[in-house]
Amino acid sequence: MSIESSPLLPSPLPPPTPLLPRLLTLLTFTLHNSFNCWFFLNFTNFPPAQSLLSLTEQQVGSITTAGWLGILSTLPLVTLCTYHRTLLFLSGLLNILPPFLRYYTSLNQTSSTYTLICLSNFLAGSSFGIIGAWPAMLAQQWGEGERAGITAAASLANYAGGAVAVVFVPVLAGDGEGLLRMFEYQTWAAGVLFVGMGTWFWIPPLEVDEGVSVRVAVKVSMRKWRRLGCSGLIVGLTLLLQGMNQFILSSFGYTSTQAGIANCIYQATSAIVGVLVSLKIKDASGVRTTLRRMIFWGGLGYVLFAVFASIINEKTDEDVSGSLFDVVLVYFFMAVLGSTLMGALPLILLSCINIVNEDSSYSVSENVVSGLVYIEAMSLAAGMTYVTTEEEGMVNVLVVGVLLGVGILGMFWEDRNERKEKEKEAKGVI
DSSP states (O other): OOTTTSOSSSSOOOSOOOHHHHHHHHHHHHHHHHHHHHHHTTTSSHHHHHHHHTOOHHHHHHHHHHHHHHHHHHHHHHHHOSOHHHHHHHHHHHHHHHHHHHHHHHHSOOTTHHHHHHHHHHHHHHHHHHHTTOHHHHGGGSOGGGHHHHHHHHHHHHHHHHHHHHHHHHHHTSSHHHHHHHHHHHHHHHHHHHHHGGGGGGOOOOOOOTTOOHHHHHHHHGGGHHHHHHHHHHHHHHHHHHHHHHHHHHTTTOOHHHHHHHHHHHHHHHHHHHHHHHHTOOSHHHHHHHHHHHHHHHHHHHHHHHHHHHHHTTSOHHHHHTOHHHHHHHHHHHHHHHHHTGGGHHHHHHHHHHHHHHTOSSOOOHHHHHHHHHHHHHHHHHHHHHHHTTSOHHHHHHHHHHHHHHHHHHHHHHHHHHHHHHHHHHHHHO
8 A cells, every 4th residue: 555545544433423522522632631731841930849849950850850751651551552541541530630749749848749749740741641642543533634633633732731831830830839829720620621531431442453463563663663763753852842942941041931932932833833734634645745844844943043042152141031133033943943843743643653554464553653652752851851951051952953853864864765665666566
């Protein structure tokens, strides 16, 4: 089966579900995904957390690292387990319990407070380890021409939540008392999400190829290990920036508010552009063509951003934050990077799923391929989050740039190799 004529996802369509239940199921899922990112990014503004919980800068960074490790803890489970709906309900519970733990712990501080705060982020991360692999599976309820758009909406809802978080966290939680008050608001939001989980009972059983064991599915997927590796590298770096953009930009002299707005633009543009672009894609060929364009322009945008960063790195903090030109330009670069690199996440996953299944006689399910990509991505994000808090802003920009270049060039190199293999096969047939 050629990539041009192949469907967007390998799994067959389940029995049709009425439109209203599908919409409510999708709404609940996107709200869970958005809330997860808002909760995960509670500590992107370091000073309030340091004030409320008496933490060092490194400890605040370690809270985020605990979240990445939480994601890694459930990714093998979501990759190997076939009880997908059960895991989705588990992810919902893991998503709503941490806000209560965080609020109670912050309100009644003891010597174990820091450990429990890290645990709350670990649990939230473990929830996303399941949620993050679900958008492509959720799209099975929809028609073939709608799957790319549904996958994008369900996936990029996480970034929409992140965009809201980085704007409203400084507003709602400008100091320690405000942060505690926001923790209380999140417990109420978690209660609403718990009620919404009832809509997930409408999700029909997922159709999978029962003749394919998990071991075989992983083995078939790993035939494309270079493709999955480059994809995981790009995804991991975009997620790293999602969590650490504000910290990195602040190190160049931008104020917390300016850096927060920049990170909001980065995530908001990824959600808006990613969904709008994906809605226009109707087949696997469109996924691959669009993805190539997005990562090319994203890579070029990052090169220009790195040049800009090297220039402002020579200025004082007051000169950077006080320059309207420097502030507007960093907003522009965040919009470019968000709408290209980060907005390409659902297309990266769809592309990997299609390519793994393209030349295989087996039907490898979406959770296996997505899980393998995310395992690498989250491992990278976890390690780089720890490194980022220890290094200067320019060093972080350069390290991310080098790794991003490896991922983008590697993906184009894989495209070239796959195209040559197809040409050889075509000549052999002739």
